[in-house]
Amino acid sequence: MKFFKKHKGTTLDHNLFINNLNGILQALSINLVMPFASLYTKRLNGTDNDIALLNAYPSIFAILSVFLGTYLFRKYKNKKKVTALFFGFGRSFFLLFVFIPFLPASIQASLFVxxxxxxSFPNSIANMGWQSYLADLFPEKWRGRAFSKRSTLSTLSALVVTLITGNLLYFIPKSDSQRIKLYQIFFIIAFVIAIFEVGSLIKHRLDKNSKQVETITEFENEPLLDKLKNIFRLVVKNRIFLDYCICVVIFHFAWQMGWPLFFSYEFDILHSNESWSSIIATVSCIAQAVTFPLWQKLSEKKGNSFAIFIAIFLMGVTPFLxxxxxxxxxxxxxxxxxGSAVAGTTLLLLSNLYETAPNKDRTLYIAVYTVITNITLMFAPILGMKLKGLTNIYTALLVVGILRLLSSGSFYLRYLKYKKKSV
Structure with a gap:
């Protein structure tokens, strides 16, 4: 594609440049759609149950995708092509969203959800491949820096597109029907940008002789059940990874439980709309862009294990705010x-994953991580809304806040455990 000029310099310089460009294009594409998915559901007359399922359904499809993704990445080895293919497949759903308003009103919200x-099925396969491929591309000391720089630039891009999109959605349309038409236009634009996003991903260069490139344990000619047993033994033997997963499960349950509650509080209690949502997202993006480098410096100075404890603790404060x-x-x-808490959490969850998952069979470890975080996503948002229904929004947020703080405690205990071992 002529849009991507040849970048001069070392392979590392080239990949850093392309990685940043890919992050920017990805942010532009997905932030035309995903920040407004809940509001779009409401505009289609969606219910609280639809909002809960909007958060829960992706996990079901993500778990199903892991089995296919693991098989494909282990069989074909070419992570870049498989990842690009599934990113393209995932972004094509933006076009399907365009046709939903033409269907009977009674099924629009449910079908969109x-x-x-x-x-999430193709996106999860693509993300799993991207996480593993990123570790192949960059040496260990560069991974955090590469992801931090990418995250800063993509967050700034998300800031601009979210602010513009939200205000256009709120101020231009004179009715909900006009607003839905504008949503459809943005879905089409998002798909077009996604074409360039996938194109940029393909431009990465992999040095197959680098020591950080994944090596794979072969389980050839074994029944499926035996393969699963071998994978389970492989993961359980890595105590560092197992301890990390325990902390991650506790945190993700509390984290995901709050997602629909925050939207419900903003929309139902504080009467938010597309414009306010874009302003909230803008402030969050600015905070993330500013603090990504600070979190990276903290992790380099104090270690990933300590830094993620601080980030998760701040996430625990959110429901109380x-x-x-x-x-x-x-x-x-x-x-x-x-926003600063989100920046630290997203950056350090991945950094800790790379730190605990060895180069050998890295994709398997990422697959296990993907499964467990999506199992919690299957239930947490629904339980959050059920708790709200049984009590009220205030009690539900209080419970989520307490659970998040407890999850930060698990990360602190993990930090102390391995700090003692390293002394």
Whole structure:
């Protein structure tokens, strides 16, 4: 593609440049769609149950995708092509969203929620491949820096596109029918940008002789059950990875439980709309862009294990900040804190994953990580909304906040355990 000029320099310089460009294009594409998925569901007359399923369905499809993804990456070895193929497949769902308003009104919201969940199938395979391929591309000391720089640039790109999109969706349309048409236009634009996103991914160069490239344990000519047993033994033997997964499961359950609750509090209690959502996202993006390099410096100075404890602790504060918010403006200001917490969490979850998963059979470890984090996603959002129904939004947020703080405690105990062993 002529859009991507040949970049001069070392292979590392080239991959850093392409990685940043890919991150920017990815941010532009997905942030035309995903930040507004819940509001789009509401515009299609979706219910609280639809919102909960919007968060839960992706996990079901993600878990199913892991088996196919693991098989493909182990069989074909060419992670770049398989990853690009499934990223393209996933982004094509944006076009399917365009046709939903033409269908009977009674099924529009439910169908959108189902398709949004199904989109997670190819996206999860692509993300699993990208996480493993990123580790192949960059030496260990460069992984955190590469991901931090990419995240900063992609977050700034997300800031711009989310702010513009949200305000256009709110101020231009004079009715919900006009607003839905504008959503359809943005879905098409997102797909077009995604074509360039996939094109940039293909431009990465892999030095197959690098020591960080994954090596694979072969389980040839074995029944499926025996293969699963061997994979289980492989993972269990790695105690460092196992301890990390235990902490991750506790945290992800508490993290994901709050997702629909935050939207419900913003929309139902504080009367948010597309414009306010874009402003909230903008403040969060600014906070993330500013703090990504700071989190990376903290991890290099104090270690990934300590840094992620701080990030998860800040995530635990988020539900309490919502409880203090009596106006949507309060949520906007508090997102300066929650945005920095999100930056640290997303950066350090991946850094800790790379640190605990060895180069040998790395894709298997990433597959296990993907499964366990999506198992919690199957139940956590639904349980969050059920708790809200049994009590109220305030009690539900309080419970989520306590669970998140407890999860940060598990990461601190993990930090102390391995700090003692290293002394």
């Amino acid at each position: 189902l398709l949004y969940g199904a989109m 919502y409880l203090l918010s009596t106006s949507i403006i309060h949520v906007v200001f508090f997102n300066a804190i929650t």
